Amino acid sequence: MNPLRYDCMRLEEVATELFTRVGVSEHHARTVAQSLIHADLRGIESHGLSRLPIYMKRIEAKVIELDQEPEMVKQEGATALIDGKNHLGAVVGKVALEQAISLAKQAGIGFVGVRHSNHFGTCSFYAERAIEQDQILLVLSNAPESMAPTGGIRPFLGTNPMAIGIPAGKELPFLLDMATSVVARGKIALAAKKGEPIPADWAIDQDGIPTTDPERALLGSLLPIGGAKGYGLAMFIDVLCGLLTGAACGPGVQSLYENWTHPQNIGHVFLTIDVQRFWPLPVFQSRMDEYIREIKSVPKKAGIDEIMIPGEIENRKMSEQRVHGVSLSPGIAQELEQACITYGVDWGKARIGS
Structure with a gap:
């Protein structure tokens, strides 16, 4: 069966709503939804919305806790240590990144x-x-x-x-x-x-x-x-x-x-x-651009059309899927649809053309 296509913004709304159904605050639910859809947009289906059901099961089983916020327990100079308090990983990760x-x-x-x-x-x-x-x-x-x-x-x-x-x-x-x-x-x-x-x-x-x-x-x-x-x-x-x-x-x-x-x-x-x-930002950006272009200009092997840099394939995939919809395999879509039925969320609104 061919993968089905879903609007990324409406997928985010559906995923956010599902997480709120098991007690996640809307703010944190949206963070986790965005992290999962980010993976699907890049074509990394193994780390995308396929993980949503197991996250929800662990929340309901109380193996993930929502009653405490991640806490900075130590900060000195340019270093810090954060206790995630067993919260959802994307929530903890966002706090750590911001710090x-x-x-x-x-x-x-x-x-x-x-x-x-x-x-x-x-x-x-x-x-x-x-x-x-x-x-x-x-x-x-x-x-x-x-x-x-x-x-x-x-x-x-x-x-x-x-x-x-x-x-x-x-x-x-x-x-x-x-x-x-x-x-x-x-x-x-x-x-x-x-x-x-x-x-x-x-x-x-x-x-x-x-x-x-x-x-x-x-x-x-x-x-x-x-x-x-x-x-x-x-x-x-x-x-x-x-x-x-x-x-x-x-x-x-x-x-x-x-x-x-x-x-x-x-x-x-x-x-x-x-x-x-180290550098004024425009200067560094210009140097990076020149460096990337030099790499891409290296003579190519027979049968190779273009030299890519790390992340370029995924970036192109993301751009394509933002326009044409996120591709989800039928098995994952069916699992998400079942979760929506269980928790009273409208899965159909995410489907392209619905």
Whole structure:
């Protein structure tokens, strides 16, 4: 079946309304809705509205708490530590990002650590907002165990994603958003649902043998990007986001889907840099534009039409879907429609042409 198309603004209204039905304030509900739709707009369906039902279930199960706001527990110089109070991850992430941006405007740099958070969507959601404030952002997060250390056969580290956002001028900004595993676990789960094989370099089974069977992969472990290099990067992110902030780390980070008794206690780190502490903004933007154009002018291999910079494919996808509607696979659309029926929300108003 072909994906269905939905108006992004009306999707935001539907998602916001759904979250308010389980007790989320409208302000926070809109933040989380925007973070999920941001992923769908960029074509990252595994981190988009497909996550809405599990967020709602965890709220209703009281594994995510809404009665306290994220709190800054320490701030000194250009650094701060935020306790997310087990609130929705996107809410916590937005608070942390705003604090990091504020610190960078004051001191030239901001370093904010976060503990007691939850799954906070795609890192690019925050990088895009920092770019809008003419700041460079490095955002890191640890995640539930799904990836074995190099040489091991049991998961210990999460996919531990990161994003880097750098503003440009007339050219599109640099926006690298990546996991430290070869692929997100959600893509393997999606392959299992469809009954499709996966590439042999994505995962190993419980015996440590590379597998193309997604079911065996889900019982085994993801593989890191670049072998031991990806493992080292994932470990570094876990140390900063978990050990440094006081959040959980390694196997201590709880599963979004499987643990219904303990909070996830995910940790994040937001590092912002105020470009204007180094260059007047127009000068930096001009230099970035020239640099990007030089990269794009590099001679191309046969069959390659254009050299892209990180984030460019997703940016184009976002622009296209804002105009023509967000593409949702039938399975995800059906799950969202069922949630709307359960909570008395009009799903039909989001569909293009309705």
